[in-house]
Amino acid sequence: MSTAFNVLIYLLFGVLVFGSLAPLSSHPHWFIRGWDFPRVQIVLIAIVAAIAFVAVNMVNSRAPAISCISISILATAIAGWHLFRIIPYTILSKTQATTWDVVQEDEESASQRRFRLLVTNVEMENDRFEQWSKVVRDTDVDMVIAAEIDDRWKPTLEKLKSIFPHQIIYPQDNWYGMAMLSRLPIRESEIRFRIQDDIPSIDAMVELPSGDEIRVIGVHPRPPEPIRDNDATARDAELVIWGKELAEDDRPIVIGGDLNDVAWSPSTRLFLRLSQLLDPRRGRGFFNSFHADHVWMRFPLDHVFHSTHFGVRDLQRLGHVGSDHFPILIDLQLQPVLKQEQEPLEEKASDEEEAEEKLQRAVESEEISMSFSPLSTRTPAIG
The missing domain is CATH 3.60.10.10 (Endonuclease/exonuclease/phosphatase)
Structure with missing residues (x-):
């Protein structure tokens, strides 16, 4: 059961990596440009998937520690890449347009x-x-x-x-x-x-x-x-x-x-x-x-x-x-x-x-x- 789960997580991260890199292309096809949209969703999916992967494999002692570490690093990299783009649109960043006084x-x-x-x-x-x-x-x-x-x-x-x-x-x-x-x-x-x-x-x-x-x-x-x-x-x-x-x-x-x-x-x-x-x-x-x-x-x-x-x-x-x-x-x-x-x-x-x-x-x-x-x-x- 956990083996099949791990395979699904590996496939999911493959999709997330592709979706994260796709917007670097200037190709106008909807399948490429569509990945511009779900950056917040990708961050959440990557984090939840990594936590689930580590939790399941720690309980079942199936995957080696290196796999858990690798997935965690990959999730962090994916989340960091997308947060770099979306943080400017949160209250954590400085406003670009001045608030009228x-x-x-x-x-x-x-x-x-x-x-x-x-x-x-x-x-x-x-x-x-x-x-x-x-x-x-x-x-x-x-x-x-x-x-x-x-x-x-x-x-x-x-x-x-x-x-x-x-x-x-x-x-x-x-x-x-x-x-x-x-x-x-x-x-x-x-x-x-x-x-x-x-x-x-x-x-x-x-x-x-x-x-x-x-x-x-x-x-x-x-x-x-x-x-x-x-x-x-x-x-x-x-x-x-x-x-x-x-x-x-x-x-x-x-x-x-x-x-x-x-x-x-x-x-x-x-x-x-x-x-x-x-x-x-x-x-x-x-x-x-x-x-x-x-x-x-x-x-x-x-x-x-x-x-x-x-x-x-x-x-x-x-x-x-x-x-x-x-x-x-x-x-x-x-x-x-x-x-x-x-x-x-x-x-x-x-x-x-x-x-x-x-x-x-x-x-x-x-x-x-x-x-x-x-x-x-x-x-x-x-x-």
Whole structure:
């Protein structure tokens, strides 16, 4: 019995080693890129499996001590490798985005430059319209970016017009419809298709009560996943395109949505280095937004990134809205003085080469229906 158990543990560790090393490859296949996601799960599995292996073999005196030591060392190495990536997204690390200090500014004046955003993937099949609407009303946010909007959701959004009179809605029945609902005036807007002609983004200029304008972008790139045999080519290229464009825009910027990518993945970190935006999760927690119904399979997929013009008042994961995603709420304070105090991720010498590789892969992909030129990423959309 213990022999069979040991074989299973050896096989399990073989899988864990492969899964730990796979993300080092830049190959876009979903089976490779999918290993970016479960780093927390791999740490827990490795530790539990090692403890079980040692305990069983100590009781039965089956495996030699060297086997127990080897498995323990291997588990420690695997856990250490993944913790290196995920620790920055815990309270054990320093925050990247500064927490706004009310003492530095008059609260009444500051409230005019406050921006509260809710990012929510409603799940297209979700029919709990009232439950979702109640959460949105209770949050008292300035703007909602909603993904997976189809025609069934339009009446629900229409009912919210008394709260959010400014609405941009692009419904689709392919899980990539999108809406931007705002109580603040939207001065300019554009629905953009960066990579594929059925994957929209919403790009808008929004006016705060202070009169300051901020650029707000809603995104939802297609994920790498096995059901439709999608690889990560489109998602990675879209993140690169946005990263390059936003790096050339010195205005206050907030970009959010379901990125179908975890905070610690190479693709998301490359986007942050290219764009020089900040990740408010760093130093604050995972804020796992998916899957809402399965505790064991939760990852931080819904993101909000912002420029150094903002400080963070609050960041929350909200409750269940019937979707497979939890909504994410961020409360930001426009405070340009912070621009000199906050540090984005340091750029790497290899970033430009890596970015061009991802763009070229998209150009050559037969799965991407929309032709585009990487040069077009350098043309600002609005303003």
